[in-house]
Amino acid sequence: MSNDVLSLFGSRQVRLFGFARAALLHGLELMGISRGDSLLVPSFICDVVLAPLNRMGVEPVFYSVGQDLRPNLQEAERLLRPQTRALLAVNYFGFPQDWRALRAWTDGKGLRLIEDNAHGFVSCEGEQPLGLSGDISICSFRKSLPVPDGAALVLNDTDLAAADRTAGDASRLAVVPTVKMLVRHLAERAGLGEVVRRIQKVRHKDESLSGHEEEHELESYLVPCTLYSRLALLWVNIPKFRKMRRQHYESWLQWCVGRSGVCPIWQDLPAGVVPLALPLHVGDPAAVDRLRAECHGAEVRHWPRLPESITNNVSALPSFHRNIWTISLNVPAPKRG
Numbered sequence: 001m002s003n004d005v006l007s008l009f010g011s012r013q014v015r016l017f018g019f020a021r022a023a024l025l026h027g028l029e030l031m032g033i034s035r036g037d038s039l040l041v042p043s044f045i046c047d048v049v050l051a052p053l054n055r056m057g058v059e060p061v062f063y064s065v066g067q068d069l070r071p072n073l074q075e076a077e078r079l080l081r082p083q084t085r086a087l088l089a090v091n092y093f094g095f096p097q098d099w100r101a102l103r104a105w106t107d108g109k110g111l112r113l114i115e116d117n118a119h120g121f122v123s124c125e126g127e128q129p130l131g132l133s134g135d136i137s138i139c140s141f142r143k144s145l146p147v148p149d150g151a152a153l154v155l156n157d158t159d160l161a162a163a164d165r166t167a168g169d170a171s172r173l174a175v176v177p178t179v180k181m182l183v184r185h186l187a188e189r190a191g192l193g194e195v196v197r198r199i200q201k202v203r204h205k206d207e208s209l210s211g212h213e214e215e216h217e218l219e220s221y222l223v224p225c226t227l228y229s230r231l232a233l234l235w236v237n238i239p240k241f242r243k244m245r246r247q248h249y250e251s252w253l254q255w256c257v258g259r260s261g262v263c264p265i266w267q268d269l270p271a272g273v274v275p276l277a278l279p280l281h282v283g284d285p286a287a288v289d290r291l292r293a294e295c296h297g298a299e300v301r302h303w304p305r306l307p308e309s310i311t312n313n314v315s316a317l318p319s320f321h322r323n324i325w326t327i328s329l330n331v332p333a334p335k336r337g
Contacts, residue, residue, distance in 0.1 A: 005236060006152075006233075008121075008129045012132065013154075015153040016224065016225040017152070018149045018223035021049070021052055022151065025052035027155075040061050040063055041062055044306075044318045047306060049088075051214070051218040060307070061084065067320050073101075073102075076105075084109075088114040091117050091119055093326070094120035094144075094273060096125040096130055099134075115133050115137035119140075122245075123272070123276075124272030125273070132156055141233065145232075146236070147229040149223075149226055246275075252298075256280070265281060266279070278327040279324060282324075295334075298331050300325060301325065302326075306318075
């Protein structure tokens with residue numbers, strides 16, 4: 001496969017943005033989704049996905065996913081309303097959904113299909129890159145690759161691509177953010193990164209967001225992809241990066257064998273899949289503590305931060321959500337003694 005990052009999408013029309021939530025906003029608007037419409041969204045979802053919906057006045061209607069993270073389409077069907085316009089499904093952690101089945105289902109209901117591929121930008125199903133299955137697909141560079149920002153809206157529907165008149169605006173260069181990013185990079189190289197972060201924290205202390213505020217925050221994310229990230233993407237060796245991620249994933253899979261209270265969601269690694277992380281079902285807090293103590297050099301974190309409307313609704317809350325933890329793949333697993 002080509003090493004050119006954007007060539008992963010073949011001949012599809014691609015619009016670049018600073019962040020995935022801005023790409024989703026543009027895609028929803030392009031599909032004609034507007035205030036009063038509703039969107040089928042998995043209940044196992046990061047809260048920031050709701051930011052563009054909240055801005056537009058679009059209602060999220062939550063359907064469940066199983067412990068294998070596959071959509072419950074029977075439940076989704078029961079949730080259909082006259083104002084339902086689309087279904088959003090997620091390639092969790094870079095593992096593909098059954099997009100043929102999802103396409104057949106949405107076509108049969110007269111709905112648009114949205115592919116949330118924020119976790120799977122460099123991942124594939126066999127030889128086909130993820131991000132080519134929805135009417136629109138949302139990809140995030142910064143979640144998979146070593147860049148500070150960047151997202152793509154992939155217009156797989158040719159009519160949507162032909163109707164989009166904002167390609168120039170969506171893909172314009174962001175000069176000021178680029179300069180800031182270069183300064184931050186040079187500071188890191190000079191060992192002054194922590195000083196810069198403290199200054200920024202003081203300057204923006206009133207603007208910092210926590211908890212569920214992120215699902216309502218969009219304005220500060222409506223920025224173009226920085227030139228810094230675009231240039232950095234040119235230097236990413238995609239085949240090498242894919243190989244490294246897969247090797248690290250397989251090493252952590254082996255590391256988990258026989259460990260009490262820890263069960264990988266996916267026990268094998270299909271051809272082409274490039275995981276974002278190793279997702280695990282972790283049975284109890286003690287097992288989490290052991291993971292953190294023993295995963296030398298790798299980050300162990302809980303995912304996702306669910307929307308407030310989910311956490312406040314016991315009937316909609318995924319039963320397994322507290323048990324999903326991830327191990328980062330920045331390093332291979334330590335050798336077991």
